[in-house]
Amino acid sequence: MNFTLPDDLLALQEKTRTFIAEQVIPLEKDPRQTAHGPGESLRQELIERARKAGLLTPHASREMGGQALSHIAKAIVFEEAGYSPLGPVALNIHAPDEGNIHLMDVVATEAQKDRWLRPLVQGHIRSCFAMTEPAPGSGSDPSMLRTTATRDGDDYLINGHKWLITGAEGARFVIIMARMEDGTATMFLSDMDREGIVHERQLNSLDSCFTGGHGQLRFDNLRIPASDVLGEIGAGFRYAQVRLAPARLTHCMRWLGAARRAHDIACDYARTRDAFGKPLGEHQGVGFMLADNMMDLHVVRLAVWHCAWVLDQGQRGNVDSSMAKVISAEALWRVVDRCVQMLGGRGVTDDTVVERIFRDIRPFRIYDGPSEVHRMSLAKKILDRRTGAH
Structure with a gap:
């Protein structure tokens, strides 16, 4: 490289x-x-x-x-x-528009691109992606999907609940993951103003960086014509990976910038704030935190760039976005947490943007799969004799 x-x-x-x-x-x-x-x-x-x-x-x-x-x-x-x-x-x-743009660029028909993708790319509209469900529905385990799609003539009727749907409020259209009668999953496109879509409530969340926040949706006999099926019937789980694997990596890219901003602010404070007769950064406890931040940022950038480079070489099979996601989510959280600590009382106020970054970045350890689920996936690969030697 x-x-x-x-x-x-x-x-x-x-x-x-x-x-x-x-x-x-x-x-x-x-x-x-x-x-x-x-x-x-x-x-x-x-x-x-x-x-x-x-x-x-x-x-x-x-x-x-x-x-x-x-x-x-x-x-x-x-x-x-x-x-x-x-x-x-x-x-x-x-998110979620960045991932939806990538998915639709790959999977959508030309008519679907003209109707939904083009205005989305132009920034005229927003979208959302309805996959996660309230318990006992699907979360980290997509096999628990409970929202259903049943054939009704030339249409499909969608019924179910979705939860923590980023950008639902104000979105022009939605991509819905639903279970078919044979147990497979399919993705459907729908305008958000169709009869049968109910925005039940807006969730109050730790983060505040996503346009439209996070909502809870209900589908009551939502009628979707066959022309609005996204991709092939029954290929929903495969398309989810087309969307989610690159989306995990782009999350890492964006949050790397946020953590770097927090580190820069903490560095400036450590240089200019005096305590016990010298600048804060000259105290070993603070200096070590700055050094640990630099190392964590460096490791994340290497992990992200490596995955990006491999993808650019066309070697998608050699990319493990789970590993990059866990490395990034855990390391960047440590960076921002240290920054709050170094800023002291100022770090818990909105006098700097660090307090906001702290709130926004914490859910990254959960979004697009909790770190523990990705570790479980990595452990299975390690124990697999075919991949364990790599």
Whole structure:
């Protein structure tokens, strides 16, 4: 692997970094932010700023209006965007839209792309992905899927509940995972204003960075025409991996930027805050935390870049996004937690963005699969004789 970035990526990195610093960070205390993410008018302003800068939805295909970034290029841009909680929203690379764009680019029909994907890439609308269910339905174990799809003439009737659905409030359309009568799973597309979709409530969550927050949905005989099936009937679980495996990696990229921001703020404070006769950072306890932060950030970047590089080589079978996700989620949490500690009382107030990053990044150890579930998956591979030697 060659970690030297070519001139075009260095230029893109600097362009993104400058955009975030000059156009996004000044809006972080904008009153249009809510406990459930940026309001729609703020989102639209951010989108327009990114559009003018030539940075809107850069990961999408050129056919859809994006820049078709390589995985390494995404690692660079997404980290820079993640430096502000509003950065991924501005560039239209936030969850769940980023993953939905990738999935639909691969799976959707041309008619579906024109109807839903193109306006999504252009930032005119938002989407959501309805897979997780309240207990006893599916969470980390997708085999527990309880939402059903039954054939009714040329249509399908969807019934069930979905929970912790990011971006549901204000989304224009939804991708629904439902169980078929034969036990397989299928994905369906639906406008959110169709009769049969009920947004039951908005969940109050620890994080506040996702536009639309997290909602609970109910489907009551939601009628979906066969033309709105996403991909093949019965291939839902396979498509979930098409979406979730890269989405885990892009989460790591964005949160790496957020943790780097927290570390930068803690470093500045350690240099300028005096305690017991010298700068805070010169005390060994604080200096060691700064050093541990630097090492954790370095390890995460290596893990992310390695997976991105392997994907760019077309070696998808050699990528284990579970490993990168656990390394990133656990290490970046340690980084931000140390930053709060170094900032002391200031770290638990909104005088800096670190307190917000702390709240936003904690759920990353749960989203897209808890660390324990990924460890369980890794353990099975280690014990498998066919892979245990690697």
